[in-house]
Amino acid sequence: MAKLDETKMKTIKYWDAGAPAYRWNQLVPELTAQKFEVALRMPSAWMNMAIYDATVLAWREKAKYQRKRPHQVDPSLKPAINAPQTFSYPCEHTVTAAAAAHVLAYFFPAKADSILQLGRAAAQSRIDAGVQFPSDVEAGWKLGEEVAKQVIEKAKQDGSATVWKGEMNKDPKKWTGKYPVGINLVSYVPLVLKSASQFRPPAPPDFAADMKEMKEFKQTFKSAATAYFWANSGDLWTDLAGKKMFEYRLQDDAPAAARIYCVLSTGYHDAAIAIMDAKYAYWGVRPNQYDSTYKPLISTPPFPGYPSGHAAAASTSCGILSYFFPADAEHFRKLAKDCADSRFYAGIHFRSDNEVGLAMGRELGRYVVETLMQKQGSVSLKSWKGK
Template sequence: MCTKPNYIVSTGKWWLTTLLCCSVLLTLAQNSFVSEPGNKSPGGWKTFIVKDIKELRVPAPPDKDQSQKELKELKEKMSQGNNEKKQAILYWDAGSPAYRWNQLGYSLITFDNFDRFLRTPTAWMNMAIYDATIAAWNAKELYQRKRPTQLDPSLKAVIKAPSTSSYPCEHTVTAAAAAIVLAYFYPEKADSIMKLAKEASESRVYAGVQFPSDVAAGWKLGQDVADRVLAEAKNDGSDKKWTGNVKSDPKIWRGEYPVGIMTASWKPILLKAGDQFRPAAPPDFEKEMQDMKNFKHDLRSSNLAYYWAASSGFDIWTEMANQKIFEYHLDNHTPACARIYALLNVAMHDVSISIMDAKYAYWGTRPILYDTTFRPLVFTPPFPGYPSGHATASSTAATVLQYFFPGDAAQFKKLAQECADSRFYAGIHFKTDNEVGLVLGKKVGEYIVETWDKK
């Protein structure tokens, strides 16, 4: 019986091993790339609020002669640059245009106005940023205006000029859209917000990467989109007032005022209604109360309890999105980043409505109310416990981020589970609150993603 020579067998094994390794690496790569909406260029991507991008088309940019005059103006502005302006240039150039505005949006969150928090201002802000960005890209693709450094190669820009066309300015579109929306939700800080937007816009001219007319057109476009988004936000139903009474049943939640009780009646953005995935009624918590009282804390459980209690939860997931955007070098793909931030925050908006719907459908009690001798690690929120808001929202966020970064699904799932566990460790949620929350959040996240795909 003839057999292959040993060196041929070895070579065959080597090739087989190589092919298997390449197959595995290719699969990992395919599973790690961000999802993109088909083969369309960004200027043709679907939007959230704007019905037809063509309605927002900006006029043609200045001609060549006018651009030469603008170059002179731009050089004069650059000559006025100082260290403060350079710091502003570098600050606003970090990440995608939406990066700094998401940092700002979450820094504004306070819980003294919980209804405002539940309205999720960052959802409306990011929809405005995204729709304005797509409109800007539509114009960029149409006009193909060259950057200042392309018209005058001798011009020394402070930062590297983006490879995209210049008109309109993407940073200004983002700044105007974001600032106008945030100023509406935070009127007490409107002046400082608008000042930052102007700084962000002007930084692109002082950097030498955008013409003044790019900035002017970008501001007008961002403002137009923001106005449309705010028209929707003002009709979300959040102005309704509760006129009921808190029940006195000792087996359910009770308190002075049921914070967030009207949220369930608000209008979702992509969900059909707040009760679309309402879970079944909670069980009696007698056994779970005993489990909680018997739980022995260690350094890890205490750390997780305090870590998640010090956060809205939403901000941690946005930081995770930031991390993935940087890991996959997407920060130079402005429309893709805007899309990630928008869908994630829209999901946070809609899941908030689902959470409060379930809470006030059942008025699920809290450990500190079930057993008044029990003392939790952290402050107990002033509304029903079932299901856990942190667990539900984290599960939704994990599901949405998995849509964009499928290769990191296990990491997202682990983080959501840690968040859910932290609420038990903190002594403010029974295990059932968290388990049901994870299931509810996943359903909401899957629906958000599927609805967006079909939009």
């Protein structure tokens, strides 16, 4: 601490913001932005499962050893930041950093060295700040690394290596394209769902009435803005979860924060699988294919339309966040509805796609929360489908 300088203080304050998992959840979208094939495997789910399991194990060790913080042992030592009101050994920020860094290094091997260096920087910042002993950090790193190794072994069995050998749809009344993007997700192993088809909706309707409504829709500035916003919204729901943790001051409760991130990202992982299962079960046609004279506001995604992935994923996330932040449930529902409507405004989804997607997501989100929380908040290796 006697060697603290401005550079070290910037690092300390950066990693001290929010819960230990906060910065790592900000990093994942940056990594996946240019790696679509990796993004489909949803590394955030695997990372957050590792963080949560490692954090739970760290808390058991804290309760076992009850080691005091450095400034409690030596009152003359003044931490550079507010010290957590928890036992010191092992370090919660380090166990998170090690778990996250090793999982992300597996998914992004070309950037493994820099990711692991970030993890080490996060860990060292706690020593530099005077809130952890070096041995707290050492133990936390070993624990996080061991959990990550087990998670990585499970991730290797996620089904992503399966090669699709099916046939493209040739029915002109259904979706057609050069290649069925995302169809491999149907072979992925769900983390909570019993199967990819567990929440598959019924077959889509005839889209004649939907098409008529879409062609008669009068675009406004607000509707166009909504369409563009949700088309480029990024990982809004994870960001929103982080914001709510700040608002409710949960950043100091590392296990609670890690659990929220874990359930949310796990739910999104399984929602993506279920969505693609439904899309390729029906090969639902897109508006600009149903009527070639129709021109959408934005580019149409290269996969079937029914049900809307944006609507289903938003509704799933809404249900999960509503469980953890019930006072904000109405706000979450409005966001999910806006997200669904935006795809109609954009001209790339029929209203039926969106309504079915919202309903599907509500059921899926409820199931994920009920299944995981019935285990008294434990999202452990033993509970995973891929064992």
